[in-house]
Amino acid sequence: xxxxxxxxxxxxxxxxxxxxxxxxxAEAGAEHGLSVVQxxxxxxxxxxxxxxxxxxxxxxLDKSSMTGLVSRAEKRGxxxxxxxxxxxxxxxxxxxxxxxxxxxxxxxxxxxxxxALTAGLTEAQRTELTRLAGAVING
Amino acid sequence: xxxxxxxxxxxxxxxxxxxxxxxxxAEAGAEHGLSVVQxxxxxxxxxxxxxxxxxxxxxxLDKSSMTGLVSRAEKRGxxxxxxxxxxxxxxxxxxxxxxxxxxxxxxxxxxxxxxALTAGLTEAQRTELTRLAGAVING
DNA sequence: CGGAACTGGTTTGCGTCACGTACTACCTCG
DNA sequence: CGAGGTAGTACGTGACGCAAACCAGTTCCG
Numbered sequence: 001x002x003x004x005x006x007x008x009x010x011x012x013x014x015x016x017x018x019x020x021x022x023x024x025x026a027e028a029g030a031e032h033g034l035s036v037v038q039x040x041x042x043x044x045x046x047x048x049x050x051x052x053x054x055x056x057x058x059x060x061l062d063k064s065s066m067t068g069l070v071s072r073a074e075k076r077g078x079x080x081x082x083x084x085x086x087x088x089x090x091x092x093x094x095x096x097x098x099x100x101x102x103x104x105x106x107x108x109x110x111x112x113x114x115x116a117l118t119a120g121l122t123e124a125q126r127t128e129l130t131r132l133a134g135a136v137i138n139g
Numbered sequence: 140x141x142x143x144x145x146x147x148x149x150x151x152x153x154x155x156x157x158x159x160x161x162x163x164x165a166e167a168g169a170e171h172g173l174s175v176v177q178x179x180x181x182x183x184x185x186x187x188x189x190x191x192x193x194x195x196x197x198x199x200l201d202k203s204s205m206t207g208l209v210s211r212a213e214k215r216g217x218x219x220x221x222x223x224x225x226x227x228x229x230x231x232x233x234x235x236x237x238x239x240x241x242x243x244x245x246x247x248x249x250x251x252x253x254x255a256l257t258a259g260l261t262e263a264q265r266t267e268l269t270r271l272a273g274a275v276i277n278g
Numbered sequence: 279c280g281g282a283a284c285t286g287g288t289t290t291g292c293g294t295c296a297c298g299t300a301c302t303a304c305c306t307c308g
Numbered sequence: 309c310g311a312g313g314t315a316g317t318a319c320g321t322g323a324c325g326c327a328a329a330c331c332a333g334t335t336c337c338g
Contacts, residue, residue: 010265011253013272018160019179020276021153023199035323040158052176053286060162065325067288072323088333089286114150122273126149129271132264133152137159139259174294191316204296206317211294228304228315279310284335305314 024113031109032102037108041073042095042103049094051084078102163252170248171241178213178249183235188233190223217241224277 008016022036029039031081037059044050044058052066070093073079078099084090095103118126149154161175168178176198183189191205200208209232212218217238223229226258234242257265 008269008273008276010257010269011250013269013276014156014160014253014256015164015249016276017153017272018157018164023162025154025157037324041227049285052288061324062326063287064289064327068324084286087286089331090333091287107163110154111148111150114153117153117275117278118149121274123269126275128267129275130147130149130152132260132268132271133156134147135260135264136256136268137147137152137155139256176295192314200295201297202316203318207295210317215290223315226305226315230316280338282336282338285333287331287333289330290328292327293325295322297323298319299319301318302316303314304316305312307312308310 020117021114024055024117025110028106028109028113032106034102034106037069038073038078039106042068042078042099045079045093045095045099046103046107049092051090055093073099111138150167159256160253163256167245167248167252172243173241173245175207176215177212178245180208181238181245183195184218184232184234184238185242185246188231190229190231194232212238 006031025036029036034042040059041055044055050058053063053071055061055070056063056066070079070081074081077096080094080096080099082092082094092137118129121129164175165180168174173181179198180194183194189197191209192202194200194209195202195205209218209220213220216235219233219235219238220234221231223231257268260268
């Protein structure tokens with residue numbers, strides 16, 4: 001008998017939910033030896049190709065943190081560094097074929113895991129949750 | 140003019156929302172030199188006093204990870220290790236007064252930051268979001 | 279043109295965090 | 309008592325993350 005849990009505050013609910021999602025992300029990544037940060041890196045590069053600084057902006061990381069992050073991904077053959085044609089200082093980071101393959105595959109698995117979290121909701125509830133989450137995101 | 144964003148899938152919405160919340164957590168913690176993990180540690184200890192293994196279970200961490208985590212918190216005077224009266228092997232971890240103070244204070248700041256995320260919602264929407272998140276959590 | 283100021287990245291050094299393995303001390307059960 | 313399981317710790321390794329110093333191209337301006 002699953003006891004009725006005490007009602008959560010909005011804050012507690014969002015915090016706990018975020019941990020659930022993060023854990024799903026971490027587990028999905030672990031299947032391919034990817035950390036959450038690496039997953040985010042691939043996610044950012046999915047539809048664009050960007051410089052280190054720009055990626056760091058998306059991820060909220062310092063540029064000095066980027067070097068190692070990208071280098072590790074590069075060493076695994078997921079990502080490629082190429083010199084910017086317009087700026088001799090800059091570097092463009094993009095997915096390799098292997099990286100793209102892994103990104104698609106990972107996205108699918110993350111989808112499955114996160115969807116499983118909402119398996120207990122009705123379709124209407126899921127839609128509503130998505131709408132509300134979207135409203136928060138586009139604050 | 141904030142352009143209408145494209146509609147997000149449920150998965151994308153939850154993932155992005157989780158990152159927003161995690162960032163709020165990280166920022167709130169940073170004000171006191173606490174990492175997200177340390178915050179969680181304090182959170183677990185807020186209403187109970189537990190052994191290393193039990194805490195590790197709540198946090199999803201290996202017992203070997205716990206030693207360092209608790210030791211660092213102990214070094215900052217936030218947490219105390221005491222021998223279990225019933226089991227010579229075990230150790231009981233509990234908050235110090237300083238740790239409790241910081242926990243309360245941090246909880247309040249986290250509350251503010253997370254609440255700020257939902258500032259754009261109506262009260263009814265916030266209630267509904269909380270209900271749906273709760274349903275996922277007790278899924 | 280030529281130097282000053284700026285900018286994108288890397289390097290280095292330090293601390294946090296997480297894991298696996300190995301080891302100690304302490305139960306518990308037969 | 310001895311075998312086996314359990315709670316924690318120690319140690320080495322690796323991913324992260326930041327700050328500060330540094331380099332090489334860029335841009336700005338006189």
